[in-house]
Amino acid sequence: MINFKIITIFPEAFSSYFNISIIKRALSKKLIKIQIFNLRKWTNDRHQTVDDRPYGGGAGMVFMIEPIFKALKALTKNKNKKRR
Numbered sequence: 001m002i003n004f005k006i007i008t009i010f011p012e013a014f015s016s017y018f019n020i021s022i023i024k025r026a027l028s029k030k031l032i033k034i035q036i037f038n039l040r041k042w043t044n045d046r047h048q049t050v051d052d053r054p055y056g057g058g059a060g061m062v063f064m065i066e067p068i069f070k071a072l073k074a075l076t077k078n079k080n081k082k083r084r
Contacts, residue, residue: 001030001031001032001033002031002032002033003032003033003034003035004032004033004034004035005035005037005075006034006035006036006037007037007039007068007071007072007075008036008037008038008039009038009039009040009050011036011037011038014034014036015036018034037071037075039063039067039068039071040067041071042066042067042068042070042071042074043066043067044066049064050063050064050067051063051064052064
C-alpha cells in the first residue's frame with residue numbers, strides 16, 4: 001500500500017477529488033492510503049496564521065516556514081523510528 005500524506009490549508013477541498021475515478025477505486029481496493037493534514041494545526045497564534053509577507057516586494061503570499069517545519073517533523077517522527 002502506498003501512503004500519501006497531504007499538508008494543506010484547505011483540507012475540505014480534497015474530499016471531492018478522492019470520491020471519483022481512479023483514486024476512488026484505488027482507495028476501495030486498499031492500494032493507496034491518503035491522509036489529509038491541516039497546516040494550521042501547527043501554528044502558534046490564535047488566528048492560525050500560515051502566511052508571511054512576500055520577499056523582494058513582489059505580489060502574492062509566502063508560507064511561513066515554522067508551521068511547515070513543525071508539520072514535517074511531526075509527520076515523519078514515527079517513520080524515522082521504524083527504520084533501523
